[in-house]
Amino acid sequence: xxxxxxxxxxxxxxxGQLEVLRGIDLEVGKGxxxxxxxxxxxxxxxxxxxxxxxxxxxxxxxVLEGKQIHPPPxxxxxxxxxxxxxxxxxxxxxxxxxxxxxxxxxxxxxNITLAPETVLGRGGAETHRSAISLxxxxxxxxxxxxYPERLSGGQxxxxxxxxxxxxxxxxxxxxxxxxxLDPELIKEVLDVMRELxxxxxxxVVVTHEMRFASDVGDRIVFxxxxxxxxxxxxxxxxxxxxEERTKRFLGLVLEH
Numbered sequence: 001x002x003x004x005x006x007x008x009x010x011x012x013x014x015x016g017q018l019e020v021l022r023g024i025d026l027e028v029g030k031g032x033x034x035x036x037x038x039x040x041x042x043x044x045x046x047x048x049x050x051x052x053x054x055x056x057x058x059x060x061x062x063v064l065e066g067k068q069i070h071p072p073p074x075x076x077x078x079x080x081x082x083x084x085x086x087x088x089x090x091x092x093x094x095x096x097x098x099x100x101x102x103x104x105x106x107x108x109x110x111n112i113t114l115a116p117e118t119v120l121g122r123g124g125a126e127t128h129r130s131a132i133s134l135x136x137x138x139x140x141x142x143x144x145x146x147y148p149e150r151l152s153g154g155q156x157x158x159x160x161x162x163x164x165x166x167x168x169x170x171x172x173x174x175x176x177x178x179x180x181l182d183p184e185l186i187k188e189v190l191d192v193m194r195e196l197x198x199x200x201x202x203x204v205v206v207t208h209e210m211r212f213a214s215d216v217g218d219r220i221v222f223x224x225x226x227x228x229x230x231x232x233x234x235x236x237x238x239x240x241x242x243e244e245r246t247k248r249f250l251g252l253v254l255e256h
Contacts, residue, residue, distance in 0.1 A: 002029035005202050006051065006171060011060030013046050020046045022226040024060070028171070031200045035213035035234070038223035039249055044206040047223070048173045051204065052093040053086060064092060065170065090119065094164030095173040098180050100156040102148040108135060108159045109144040112166050119167070127166075134162040138192050154185030161192055172196065174205040210253060214238055222246045 006028040013021040020043045028034055036044050049055040051062065053070065062070040069089050102111050112131035116122045122130075135141045138158040148156055157177055164172060174193065178186040190212050197203060197216050207213060213220055213234055220237040222230045222245075230243045241247045 002031055004028070005030040005032075005065055006204075007061075007063040008051070009061045009063075011047075011050055011057045011062065013043075013050055013055060014058050020226055021050065021057070024226075024228060026221065026228065028202060028204060029218075031202055032218045033197045033203045033205065033216055034219050034221055035217035036204065036206045036221045036223060037208070037213065037249070037253075038229075042223040043226040044223055045175050048095060048175050048204065048206060051171075051173060052095050053089050054095075064089065087119070091167055092170045093173060094167055094169035094171070095175065096157070096160050096164050096177050098176040100148070100153070100160045100180075102156055102159060102163075104148050107145050107147055108140065108151065108162075111148075111159060112163045115163065116166050130166060131162070134165055135159070137165070137195075138162050139188075152185060153181045154188045157181065157185075157189045158192055161189070161196075171202045171204070174203065174207070176206055176208070178207070178209060208253065210238065222249065224249070 004027050008024050008026040011021055011024040012019065024047060036047065038044050046055060050057045057070055060070070061068065067088070103114070106114065109128060109131040112134055113124070113127035116127045116130065117124065132141060132144055135144055138161055140155060140158055140162070143151060143155060148159070151159065178189050181189065186209070190209060193203070193205070193212070194216055205217070217234045219231060220234050221228055222237060222241075222243070224245050230237060230241060230246045237246065238250065241250060
């Protein structure tokens, strides 16, 4: 197990009377790719949103790079950029959603430069150069001045990935990022994610793409009803699952 970069202990999340996460314990190593599988409603997306504090947990402890980010530190320690603050988390954890959420009135490059300029206070020329470099990284340099409506779904999602990378994150979260795409566009997004994995990016990926999970994942975590049912190397979990719930889920998914 590589050095731990992210640790969750006893994480619970409720929405009203509905308990979506029921005591999640999870360690993620630096440079590890963890693929999270499970049926709809199992708590996968909520898990990601708790990790970057879009949805603060109701109970439990989250530690990022050795610093506790939940429960939050005392009020006088939560100034912008301090350990445990929301800014501290946003600068280190990038997230890409199923929906691209690009600003329609901004070009691809402008979508990428917005956060570094407003959150990090970087200059316009510096952020523009960085945006072009990131667009090259996702094979879209020629689309820098295009607006989202002129881009395909796969291109928009690659811009969204570049936007998340603009903050120089240490951990990347991906929430079903291919599920809104036509089949022929899925590969171009997964190829970018494969390259990130090859470069050593720490990634937690909620996905139904079994081939990607098998080929790229270092570990598979199977969730159901708000708990981690089973986890382990992809070959073992996908090939010889130990839990009945995992077997049922994979039986349904792998038939299609």
